[in-house]
Amino acid sequence: MLFASLAVGIVAILFFVWRHRANTSRKLNFRPHSPAVVAGVVPLLGNITALTNAKKSILEYQQKFGTTFTIYVLKRWITVVCDPRHVKKIYRMPDDKVTSWPALATLFDISVRYGWKSGRFSIAPIVSALMTPSILRSQIDRINNRLHNQVQALFSGNDTVTVDFFKSISTIVTNMNILAFTTEEVFDACGTEIAESFYAVMNASKKPAPKDMVKMIFGMKLDRHYAFDRAVKKLDKFVQNEPRNDGAFSHIIEQARIELQKPENQDVDNATELVLHYIINFLQAAHINTLQTICYLLLEYSELDTQSEAYKQMSQEIDSISELSYDSVLDLLCVESSIVETIRKYKRSVVKGLRYAESDVPIGEHVIPKGNVIVLVPNGSENVFTQQATFKPERFVDEKVEFDKYLFTPFGRGRHSCAGERYAFLLVKTIVVKMIKECKIEVETKGYQNVLNEKQLFNLLNPLAPVMVKLKSLY
Numbered sequence: 524m525l526f527a528s529l530a531v532g533i534v535a536i537l538f539f540v541w542r543h544r545a546n547t548s549r550k551l552n553f554r555p556h557s558p559a560v561v562a563g564v565v566p567l568l569g570n571i572t573a574l575t576n577a578k579k580s581i582l583e584y585q586q587k588f589g590t591t592f593t594i595y596v597l598k599r600w601i602t603v604v605c606d607p608r609h610v611k612k613i614y615r616m617p618d619d620k621v622t623s624w625p626a627l628a629t630l631f632d633i634s635v636r637y638g639w640k641s642g643r644f645s646i647a648p649i650v651s652a653l654m655t656p657s658i659l660r661s662q663i664d665r666i667n668n669r670l671h672n673q674v675q676a677l678f679s680g681n682d683t684v685t686v687d688f689f690k691s692i693s694t695i696v697t698n699m700n701i702l703a704f705t706t707e708e709v710f711d712a713c714g715t716e717i718a719e720s721f722y723a724v725m726n727a728s729k730k731p732a733p734k735d736m737v738k739m740i741f742g743m744k745l746d747r748h749y750a751f752d753r754a755v756k757k758l759d760k761f762v763q764n765e766p767r768n769d770g771a772f773s774h775i776i777e778q779a780r781i782e783l784q785k786p787e788n789q790d791v792d793n794a795t796e797l798v799l800h801y802i803i804n805f806l807q808a809a810h811i812n813t814l815q816t817i818c819y820l821l822l823e824y825s826e827l828d829t830q831s832e833a834y835k836q837m838s839q840e841i842d843s844i845s846e847l848s849y850d851s852v853l854d855l856l857c858v859e860s861s862i863v864e865t866i867r868k869y870k871r872s873v874v875k876g877l878r879y880a881e882s883d884v885p886i887g888e889h890v891i892p893k894g895n896v897i898v899l900v901p902n903g904s905e906n907v908f909t910q911q912a913t914f915k916p917e918r919f920v921d922e923k924v925e926f927d928k929y930l931f932t933p934f935g936r937g938r939h940s941c942a943g944e945r946y947a948f949l950l951v952k953t954i955v956v957k958m959i960k961e962c963k964i965e966v967e968t969k970g971y972q973n974v975l976n977e978k979q980l981f982n983l984l985n986p987l988a989p990v991m992v993k994l995k996s997l998y
C-alpha cells in the first residue's frame with residue numbers, strides 16, 4: 524500500500540515537472556534565438572527565489588546568461604533587458620510592440636473583479652487629457668487653500684510636534700484630495716473607501732519576499748476585493764447621477780462609458796467598477812512617487828548647510844514668492860532641479876522601466892515572445908552621476924552634466940513616460956514651498972538615508988523604519 528502511494532506520488536511529481544518543462548520550452552523556444560531561460564527551482568512556481576534579492580539575482584543571471592534573459596516566476600514570464608542599446612530601443616517602440624500598463628497588471632495581478640485585466644484600461648490617456656491649465660490651476664488653488672489647515676491639524680494647538688513624517692505627509696496629501704481628481708461630493712462620501720481599496724491593492728504587491736508570498740497571493744487579494752466592493756457600492760450613485768461642474772470626474776465617467784461601448788469590452792458590464800479602477804490606478808501612478816519626492820526633498824532641505832549653494836538658491840527662490848499660485852510656482856527653477864535631484868538620489872531601485880510585449884519583440888539576437896513582461900535594467904545607469912551620495916541640485920541648474928537621457932529616467936522615457944510629469948512638478952513645488960513657509964522641519968531620525976530598502980524593485984526607496992521629525996510652527 525505504502526509502495527503504491529509512493530509510486531503514485533512520484534509519477535504525479537514527474538508529470539508536473541514534465542508539464543512545467545514542456546510549457547517552459549513551448550513558451551520560449553519557438554524561435555531559434557529565444558532568450559536564455561531561468562526556468563526555476565520549484566516546478567510550477569518558477570524561480571521565486573529570484574525575488575528575495577532581485578538586484579543580486581539579476582547580476583548573477585547576467586553573468587551566466589548574458590544581457591537578455593527570461594525568468595519564470597509564478598506563471599509570469601519576465602524578460603530582463605540590461606544592454607543599454609536594447610533598453611533605448613524598447614523605450615522607443617510603438618504601442619503595437621510594447622505597452623506599459625499591462626506589465627504592472629501582469630506582474631502584480633492588479634486586476635479588478637471578474638477577471639478584468641487592468642492592462643486593458645490604461646489611465647494614461649485620461650491623465651494626459653486632464654492636464655489642462657484650468658484643471659491644473661484649480662488643483663494648485665486647492666492646495667493653497669487647504670494645506671495651512673492640514674498642517675495646523677498636525678499641531679493640534681501646540682507650537683511644536685514630533686511626527687512620523689512620511690505618514691503625516693501621506694495623510695495631508697490624501698486629505699487634500701489633489702491626486703484623485705474626484706469631486707468634493709465623491710470624496711466626502713467615499714474617499715475613505717477609495718483610499719482603502721487603493722492601499723489594499725498596493726499592499727498586496729508591496730513585499731515580494733517569499734515569507735510574505737502566501738499573504739500576498741491569498742490574504743490581501745480578499746482584503747482588496749472587499750474594499751473594492753465597498754467602494755463600488757458607495758461610488759455607484761455618483762456614476763449613475765453624474766455630478767455636475769467637475770470636468771475631471773465627468774471626464775473619467777465619460778471615458779469609462781466610451782470604453783464599455785467597444786466590442787472588445789462586451790464582457791465588462793459595470794461602469795462604476797471601471798471608474799473606480801481608473802481612480803485607483805490614478806492614485807497608484809501618482810501617489811507614492813509624489814509623496815516620497817515631497818518627503819525626501821523636505822528632509823534634504825532641512826538638513827542642508829545654510830551656507831551651501833543648494834540652500835542659498837532654493838531659499839532665495841522660496842523667499843521671493845509672496846503669493847503662491849499656478850503662475851508663481853511655474854518658474855521655480857532651483858526647486859525644480861532639487862526635485863529631479865531628489866528622485867536621482869532616492870530612486871536607486873533596480874528596475875528602471877517596465878513594458879509588456881504586445882507582439883514578438885526582436886532584440887539583438889533574441890526574440891522576446893508576445894505576452895512577456897519586459898524589465899529594463901540598463902547596465903551603467905547607476906554610474907551616470909558623480910558624488911552620488913551628495914544632494915547636489917546645482918548639477919542640474921548649471922547644466923554642466925551631460926548624460927544619456929535613456930540612462931537617467933526619473934519620469935521614464937518614450938511614449939509611456941509619466942503622463943503626470945507636468946502636474947507632478949507643480950504639485951511638489953507648491954507643497955514643498957508651502958510647507959517650508961508653514962513650519963521648520965528638524966530631522967529626529969538621523970541617518971535615515973542609511974536605512975532605506977535597498978532591495979526594492981521599483982520607485983524611490985522606502986525607509987525601513989519611520990522617519991521622525993520635529994515640526995515647529997512658523998505661524
Ligand code: HEM
Pocket residue numbers: 623624645646647650805808809810812813816866876877932933934935936937938939940941942943944946947950951
Ligand atoms: C514626482 C512624482 C512622479 C514621479 C517620479 C513619476 C514617475 C513615473 C515613472 C518613472 C513612470 C513610468 C514611465 C515609464 O515606464 O517610462 C510613470 C508613469 C506614469 N505616471 Fe508618473 N510620476 C510622478 C507623478 C505622477 C502624477 C502626479 C501622476 C498623475 C497625475 C502620474 C501619472 C502617471 C501615469 C498615468 C503613468 C503611466 C504612463 C503610461 O503608462 O503611459 N505620475 N511615472
